[in-house]
Amino acid sequence: MRLQSVRDLKLELAVEVFAPIAERLLERAKALNTRLGIVPPLQRLCIGIGKGARPGDFRLAVRLQSQSALLRDLVERIREKAGGEIDVAFIGRVKPLIRKPLKQRAKKPAEKPSAAGKPQESAKGVPADAAKVSPQELQKLHRPLTIGYSVGHVQTTAGTIGLLARHRKTGRPVILSNSHVLAQSGLAAPGDEVTQPGKLDGGVATDQVAALLDFVPMKTEGSNLVDAAIAVIDDSVAIDAAAIPGIGAVTIVDGEPILPGQQVMKVGRTSAFTQGEIMVTELDDVAVDYAGVGVVVFDDQIEIKGFPGIPFSREGDSGSLVVNTNNRAIGLLFAGNPDLNDGTGLSFANPLGKVMTALDLVTL
Amino acid sequence: MTLPTIDDVRAAKAEVSRLLKSHANFAGVGIGRKDDRFVVHVNWRALPEGLKLPERIGNVEVTHNVVGTVRPLSGGD
Numbered sequence: 348m349r350l351q352s353v354r355d356l357k358l359e360l361a362v363e364v365f366a367p368i369a370e371r372l373l374e375r376a377k378a379l380n381t382r383l384g385i386v387p388p389l390q391r392l393c394i395g396i397g398k399g400a401r402p403g404d405f406r407l408a409v410r411l412q413s414q415s416a417l418l419r420d421l422v423e424r425i426r427e428k429a430g431g432e433i434d435v436a437f438i439g440r441v442k443p444l445i446r447k448p449l450k451q452r453a454k455k456p457a458e459k460p461s462a463a464g465k466p467q468e469s470a471k472g473v474p475a476d477a478a479k480v481s482p483q484e485l486q487k488l489h490r491p492l493t494i495g496y497s498v499g500h501v502q503t504t505a506g507t508i509g510l511l512a513r514h515r516k517t518g519r520p521v522i523l524s525n526s527h528v529l530a531q532s533g534l535a536a537p538g539d540e541v542t543q544p545g546k547l548d549g550g551v552a553t554d555q556v557a558a559l560l561d562f563v564p565m566k567t568e569g570s571n572l573v574d575a576a577i578a579v580i581d582d583s584v585a586i587d588a589a590a591i592p593g594i595g596a597v598t599i600v601d602g603e604p605i606l607p608g609q610q611v612m613k614v615g616r617t618s619a620f621t622q623g624e625i626m627v628t629e630l631d632d633v634a635v636d637y638a639g640v641g642v643v644v645f646d647d648q649i650e651i652k653g654f655p656g657i658p659f660s661r662e663g664d665s666g667s668l669v670v671n672t673n674n675r676a677i678g679l680l681f682a683g684n685p686d687l688n689d690g691t692g693l694s695f696a697n698p699l700g701k702v703m704t705a706l707d708l709v710t711l
Numbered sequence: 712m713t714l715p716t717i718d719d720v721r722a723a724k725a726e727v728s729r730l731l732k733s734h735a736n737f738a739g740v741g742i743g744r745k746d747d748r749f750v751v752h753v754n755w756r757a758l759p760e761g762l763k764l765p766e767r768i769g770n771v772e773v774t775h776n777v778v779g780t781v782r783p784l785s786g787g788d
Binding site for chain 2: 355358362363497499504505506525528532545547548574606607608616626627628629630631633634635636637648650660661662663664665681682683684685686687693694695
């Protein structure tokens with residue numbers, strides 16, 4: 348099957364197979380007047396995109412953590428829907444491959460009040476070190492260069508290092524962030540100095556770590572897909588591309604699904620570690636007001652709402668890498684309105700695959 | 712009512728875009744989720760007055776949301 352066909356199939360399964368089953372479980376729980384978690388039976392089944400028989404060929408991968416009758420029935424329905432082209436495997440229960448320090452094992456995490464004064468809810472995928480990452484730290488000069496720290500064009504502002512990647516054409520390591528962070532929204536010139544930290548955080552010319560290499564021009568007529576730029580890193584500057592502070596190692600997987608309802612996280616220069624939920628995908632006609640440029644319209648964007656009760660992003664978080672709970676990078680944060688939804692705000696991100704393609708990037 | 716397929720939702724999204732895109736307060740249309748089903752999600756800078764907003768296109772629900780002014784999130788703007 349073609350990659351897009353498998354992606355479409357996954358979405359169809361979510362709507363036509365999983366949602367009705369979840370509804371039936373809920374109805375049964377109501378009828379029995381019991382508290383039933385809808386998700387647990389379905390959580391024992393994962394679907395993804397697997398390799399097909401030939402290069403460029405894909406098929407739906409189904410992984411089972413249980414062999415219940417419900418899941419066996421579900422697999423048959425998926426097989427029927429996919430025309431038989433699925434790869435099924437039983438993988439058993441999955442656990443994190445870490446060993447917690449002894450001190451942490453018996454310790455119950457203390458509840459901390461959120462900005463709204465409510466206790467924070469526990470959420471799937473919160474990394475153990477998330478709370479250790481502070482905005483004050485992320486705004487400091489920091490070597491080696493690390494994702495999540497302050498960065499910016501020498502003459503303006505501050506944003507966030509989104510990714511440390513390799514530019515395919517030149518073979519050079521680069522900083523990826525937004526065009527409005529590294530390239531003055533396209534008004535800067537190639538070769539301009541990029542500093543860490545950004546100017547707003549005290550960065551000056553002597554803190555130069557990179558030079559602007561390329562950016563995606565912003566069109567005020569017609570639609571845009573990404574707000575992105577890259578700066579080539581000076582040979583003398585050490586980099587640590589292996590992990591994001593507070594999140595850990597992150598991978599980029601072509602074809603990683605991006606769906607409404609998925610939980611995501613990011614580490615950014617202003618609000619540090621935050622979590623959110625994808626509210627909208629394939630969002631077209633997002634109009635963003637850029638100082639000095641005008642209104643720029645973006646298609647195929649991701650909309651994210653903060654969780655729990657605090658904004659997903661604030662000014663200065665532009666360029667943050669958006670990561671899902673499987674630690675896979677899916678987006679590049681670039682815009683938002685932090686004041687909405689009683690302070691929870693809304694944030695917008697470019698799909699990362701489109702950014703990597705537009706700037707000809709590969710992982711380091 | 713049957714649940715819409717993803718193709719239904721994409722088709723409805725295109726129709727909503729055609730109907731509303733020219734309005735001054737229109738701020739985007741995409742695919743959202745409500746109660747385990749996909750819906751067409753419309754963003755407005757402010758809800759338009761005097762315009763009857765579609766609540767459904769075929770079997771696809773349409774939700775309307777106010778997002779205000781969206782701006783880039785660099786620290787110095």
